[in-house]
Amino acid sequence: xxxxxxEAIQFIESRQNFGSKPGLQRINALxxxxxxxxxxxxxxxxxxxxxxxxxxxxxxxxxxxxxxTVGTFTSPYIEELNERIAINSQPISDETMTTIVQTIQPLIxxxxxxxxxxxxxxxxxxxxxxxxxxxxANVDLVVLEVGLGGLYDSTNVVxxxxxxxxxxxxxxxxxxxxxxxxxxxxxxxxxxxxxPVVTGNITANALAVIDxxxxxxxxxxxxxxxxxxxxxxxxxxxxxxxFDFYNEEGRISKLSTSLLGxxxxxxxxxxxxxxxxxxxxxxxxFTEKVVKNGxxxxxxxxxxxxxxxxxxxxxxxxxxxxxxxxxxxNMTTEFKDRRIFVLFSALEEKMLKECCxxxxxxxxxxxx
Numbered sequence: 001x002x003x004x005x006x007e008a009i010q011f012i013e014s015r016q017n018f019g020s021k022p023g024l025q026r027i028n029a030l031x032x033x034x035x036x037x038x039x040x041x042x043x044x045x046x047x048x049x050x051x052x053x054x055x056x057x058x059x060x061x062x063x064x065x066x067x068x069t070v071g072t073f074t075s076p077y078i079e080e081l082n083e084r085i086a087i088n089s090q091p092i093s094d095e096t097m098t099t100i101v102q103t104i105q106p107l108i109x110x111x112x113x114x115x116x117x118x119x120x121x122x123x124x125x126x127x128x129x130x131x132x133x134x135x136x137a138n139v140d141l142v143v144l145e146v147g148l149g150g151l152y153d154s155t156n157v158v159x160x161x162x163x164x165x166x167x168x169x170x171x172x173x174x175x176x177x178x179x180x181x182x183x184x185x186x187x188x189x190x191x192x193x194x195x196p197v198v199t200g201n202i203t204a205n206a207l208a209v210i211d212x213x214x215x216x217x218x219x220x221x222x223x224x225x226x227x228x229x230x231x232x233x234x235x236x237x238x239x240x241x242x243f244d245f246y247n248e249e250g251r252i253s254k255l256s257t258s259l260l261g262x263x264x265x266x267x268x269x270x271x272x273x274x275x276x277x278x279x280x281x282x283x284x285x286f287t288e289k290v291v292k293n294g295x296x297x298x299x300x301x302x303x304x305x306x307x308x309x310x311x312x313x314x315x316x317x318x319x320x321x322x323x324x325x326x327x328x329x330n331m332t333t334e335f336k337d338r339r340i341f342v343l344f345s346a347l348e349e350k351m352l353k354e355c356c357x358x359x360x361x362x363x364x365x366x367x368x
Contacts (some may be wrong), residue, residue, distance in 0.1 A: 049323055055271045075123075100133060228248075255268070272291055303317065
């Protein structure tokens with residue numbers, strides 16, 4: 001029997017990363033026994049190769065600024081597992097995590113004896129913990145980040161208010177497929193019948209897959225540059241980026257993000273459009289003040305994060321070719337007059353050659 005937070009986390013992390021069979025049968029079987037807490041929650045569901053965590057953070061900050069109690073489920077964590085499940089940016093406590101895992105543990109152990117349901121994964125278990133926590137806390141809305149892909153991801157059991165797909169790139173090919181179109185098909189799997197979709201900066205061939213899925217599901221799509229747009233104004237002199245945003249509601253000028261990099265303007269624009277649609281569907285006021293304060297107050301670690309001022313040290317979690325290209329572009333723009341020392345590491349299954357090749361584009365570089 002689990003008694004401590006350490007034991008609860010050990011139990012979670014003892015589960016395998018992937019089930020032998022892709023699908024939602026395991027998470028649905030577990031949620032059946034928990035009386036489907038997700039059915040009492042309102043979700044915005046966010047998928048994408050890159051940018052989904054930042055988008056979740058921007059949207060959550062605006063919703064909190066509007067006075068809502070907001071649950072977030074994200075991955076990966078930086079320091080502690082608890083970070084992945086949070087309410088109003090505060091991670092779940094050790095005590096609450098332990099109590100919920102104590103509830104679920106016997107169900108998991110029973111399922112392990114069933115040949116049809118065994119192998120409930122770490123991520124599926126965490127998904128169930130998050131749903132229970134958010135229901136017990138009676139949150140107003142959950143911003144839910146897909147773990148991997150979308151179609152067979154355990155988060156895809158929800159019936160969301162809105163969905164979003166931020167970007168499509170080459171990552172996790174061993175699971176999602178070897179082409180952009182195959183990966184886009186997996187991401188588009190979160191699109192539900194009649195549920196609006198917001199898309200970010202996505203290449204034409206991947207976007208065609210998403211649009212085709214949305215059409216079949218009769219889901220209206222808000223496209224970046226077509227249904228909503230941004231004008232990039234350049235780096236914020238203090239820190240972050242500046243831009244103007246406009247959609248059918250009008251224009252909001254002089255927005256500023258707290259996160260560095262032009263790609264964060266794209267993520268912020270997706271989040272603002274999502275916030276606008278949440279307000280429209282839930283009949284909340286969509287105000288310039290809330291948008292500005294929310295974007296400015298957003299915090300998301302390890303995304304071009306300044307962890308030291310002198311010497312200046314930037315920490316970023318880029319680990320695929322698309323993310324590395326953007327990192328190099330942003331570092332070159334933001335710190336063009338500086339000599340850059342590069343320390344890079346990644347899991348061996350990542351596209352290491354492609355990632356490292358991008359690093360050669362750094363001016364005045366030196367590798368450690």
